[in-house]
Amino acid sequence: MMTDSPLRPDQPVSLRNRLILGAVALILVLGTxxxxxxxxxxxxxxxxxxxxxxxSAAFQIADAIHVRDGVVDxxxxxxxxxxxxxxxxxxxxxxxxxxxxAYLTGYADLPRPAADQGFSKDGxxxxxxxxxxxxxxxxxxxxxxxxxxxxxxxxxxxxxxxxGQTINARADLAEDITGKGLQLIAIASxxxxxxxxxxxxxAFSPLDQxxxxxxxxxxxxxxxxxxxxxxxxxxxxxxxxxFMQRLQDTxxxxxxxxxxxxxxxxxxxxxxxxxxQNLRDHPDIDDPKPVYNRIMQSVDQLNTTVSQLLNQAxxxxxxxxxxxxxxxxxxxxKEACLELASHAINEKVELAFEADAEDTNLxxxxxxxxxxxxxxxxxxxxxxxxxxxxxxxxxxxxxRLFVEVKDNGPGIPVEYRDKVFxxxxxxxxxxxxxxxxxxxxxxxxxxxxxAEVGLMDNQPQGLTVRVGFRKESTHGK
Numbered sequence: 436m437m438t439d440s441p442l443r444p445d446q447p448v449s450l451r452n453r454l455i456l457g458a459v460a461l462i463l464v465l466g467t468x469x470x471x472x473x474x475x476x477x478x479x480x481x482x483x484x485x486x487x488x489x490x491s492a493a494f495q496i497a498d499a500i501h502v503r504d505g506v507v508d509x510x511x512x513x514x515x516x517x518x519x520x521x522x523x524x525x526x527x528x529x530x531x532x533x534x535x536x537a538y539l540t541g542y543a544d545l546p547r548p549a550a551d552q553g554f555s556k557d558g559x560x561x562x563x564x565x566x567x568x569x570x571x572x573x574x575x576x577x578x579x580x581x582x583x584x585x586x587x588x589x590x591x592x593x594x595x596x597x598x599g600q601t602i603n604a605r606a607d608l609a610e611d612i613t614g615k616g617l618q619l620i621a622i623a624s625x626x627x628x629x630x631x632x633x634x635x636x637x638a639f640s641p642l643d644q645x646x647x648x649x650x651x652x653x654x655x656x657x658x659x660x661x662x663x664x665x666x667x668x669x670x671x672x673x674x675x676x677x678f679m680q681r682l683q684d685t686x687x688x689x690x691x692x693x694x695x696x697x698x699x700x701x702x703x704x705x706x707x708x709x710x711x712q713n714l715r716d717h718p719d720i721d722d723p724k725p726v727y728n729r730i731m732q733s734v735d736q737l738n739t740t741v742s743q744l745l746n747q748a749x750x751x752x753x754x755x756x757x758x759x760x761x762x763x764x765x766x767x768x769k770e771a772c773l774e775l776a777s778h779a780i781n782e783k784v785e786l787a788f789e790a791d792a793e794d795t796n797l798x799x800x801x802x803x804x805x806x807x808x809x810x811x812x813x814x815x816x817x818x819x820x821x822x823x824x825x826x827x828x829x830x831x832x833x834x835r836l837f838v839e840v841k842d843n844g845p846g847i848p849v850e851y852r853d854k855v856f857x858x859x860x861x862x863x864x865x866x867x868x869x870x871x872x873x874x875x876x877x878x879x880x881x882x883x884x885x886a887e888v889g890l891m892d893n894q895p896q897g898l899t900v901r902v903g904f905r906k907e908s909t910h911g912k
Contacts (some may be wrong), residue, residue, distance in 0.1 A: 451639055458631040462624050469505040469620050472615075479610030485522070485577065486566055492518050493581040493598045494496055494704075497562065500531070500583070504591050507533045509540055522604030528571060529599070534585065534592025546571055548580055563593075574601050641668040645675070677847040685755070707733035740872075750803050750876060757800055759884075764795035764804075764904070766830055768838055771808035772827055775816065783821045786812070791830040794838075797904055799884050807880040810873040811840040811900050816899070818844030836904040843897040852890045 439835060495515035501508050509531055516531045520526050546569040563582040578599040585592055644662045659676040662668070708882035710729045713720075720726065728795040772788045779786040808827075815825040830837050847855060881888045881902055891899045 436746055451635060454635050455632065458635070459628065462627055462631075466620050466624055470617060473616030473620070474613045477609040477616065480612060481608035483578075484608065485581070485600070485602075485605040488521070489520055489566075489577065489594055489598060489600055490564065490581075491577045492516065492863075493564070493579045493596050494562075496529070496531070496598065497583045497594070500594055500596075502585060505590060507539060507590065508595065510579045511540075519600055522600065524603045524607075525601040526574075527598070527600050528576065530595075530597040532595040532597075534590065534594065536595065539594075542596075545578070546576075548578070569577045571599065576600065576603070577602050588758045590903060618633070622744075638667075642671075645672065657686070704733070704737065707737070738812070740742075744872070746902075750806055750880060757802060759798040762801045762804070764838070765792065766789045766798055767799075767801050767804050768808050768827060768829055769798050771805050771812060774805075775809060775812050778813070779816050779825065782816050782819070783818050784819045785822070785824045786816070787824060787826045789826065789828045792826065793831075795829060795836055797836065797884075799833065800880075802882070803880045807877050807902070808838065808840070810877050811902075814873055815840050815842035815844070815898075817898075818842055820844070828844055831906075836906065838902045838904075839899055841897060841899045843893070844894060846896070846898040847890060855890075856888070 452537060478776065492515040493516075495512045497513075499510045499512045501510070516527060517872055519525070528542050528545060530543065530545045531539045532540050548565060548567045548569075562584075564576065564579060566579050568577050570576065576599040581598070582593040583596070585594060588746045591749060645660060648662065657679040659679065660672050661699060662672060705903070707730060710726050714723065716725055769788055769790070774784055812825060812827065819825055819842045826839070826841040828837075828839045828841075830839070856874045878888055878902075884904060886902050886904045889901045889903070891901065893899045
């Protein structure tokens with residue numbers, strides 16, 4: 436059995452997960468670099484430590500070599516080998532040579548350093564030394580070659596002490612340093628991940644709070660959100676509140692509009708029902724023509740009201756959903772005049788169009804603006820006398836574009852000029868069938884285009900309706 440469920444994206448993107456994955460990736464990269472650095476440091480530290488022990492032992496051996504009766508006497512100090520014996524798993528090899536590399540004692544076949552490996556000198560002690568690593572007896576061995584200058588009267592030249600030690604202990608020390616470093620990195624990574632997870636959770640808590648507050652609301656609750664004011668979510672909260680305020684305003688307008696529309700539709704329907712009931716109750720009435728006239732008047736009133744309501748609903752939707760585009764104002768006004776030319780002829784009214792402005796480009800909705808000008812021209816034609824003239828003129832000054840519609844009708848008294856822009860309001864002197872929505876639609880469209888609508892007397896008689904568009908708004912992006 437299928438059940439309804441809210442639509443959701445197939446694969447929603449989680450910003451929280453992205454941040455966590457990014458943090459994990461960053462920690463892995465930094466951890467890898469730290470492991471490489473610690474491994475290198477451990478090897479260098481172990482090598483430096485054991486090289487110093489090796490050098491100390493070699494110096495002790497070199498200091499113990501003397502010349503007695505013209506013969507080089509080698510007395511190997513026990514302390515030197517005791518120092519190296521601290522590394523119990525390593526073996527020690529040595530070779531001692533006299534002047535001109537004459538073999539004196541030790542392992543004669545020890546590997547020699549490469550020719551390009553120079554000695555470092557200690558001028559104060561007349562000693563030269565260098566380190567190198569080579570294989571001996573199938574094991575890697577770290578060697579020091581130390582040369583000491585003999586300055587005896589009967590023997591001159593260098594004695595050479597080559598001392599080597601296998602590298603098991605220093606490898607163990609390097610591994611121990613690296614292992615402890617890895618433990619420290621692992622602990623630090625776990626702590627960092629925990630802190631990052633907690634920090635990300637705290638950072639997203641305002642969004643979670645907004646989500647919980649919205650989920651707990653009823654569909655009709657559009658009051659502003661009140662959550663912890665975090666800088667990064669404040670603008671989101673303000674945007675949501677602004678959107679809900681606009682939605683609330685729209686719903687309020689719809690409720691008022693629906694109530695007013697129902698009242699306006701109910702009135703002609705009641706008249707129509709009364710007239711039809713009168714015909715039903717008095718079928719033999721002598722003169723039914725007045726009754727038929729009332730019926731036609733109610734039908735016309737109902738038709739006009741419904742048409743205007745649908746027209747306003749369409750325009751309101753467009754103004755709220757459609758983006759403004761660059762249009763040519765002269766062209767829109769001219770098209771409105773052409774569409775109403777035959778209507779003006781039928782009413783025996785002259786319709787004139789004049790365009791004095793050259794650059795009339797602006798950002799607007801062509802359909803809505805055309806409805807604005809049609810309403811103004813239709814009103815002007817309706818209230819003009821036979822053989823009257825309705826003038827439509829487009830002109831400009833330094834700051835504004837103007838569209839004026841002039842007629843020769845009775846005009847609108849000053850005390851009613853603000854009221855006629857209200858929905859369903861008709862001035863006492865209004866003639867013919869109307870809904871009272873025409874000028875309300877005009878004002879709504881004008882406000883969407885940042886335009887102003889003004890009513891003025893026409894000379895010598897009639898009304899002038901002027902719509903002024905600010906030029907600043909005509910050059911927007």
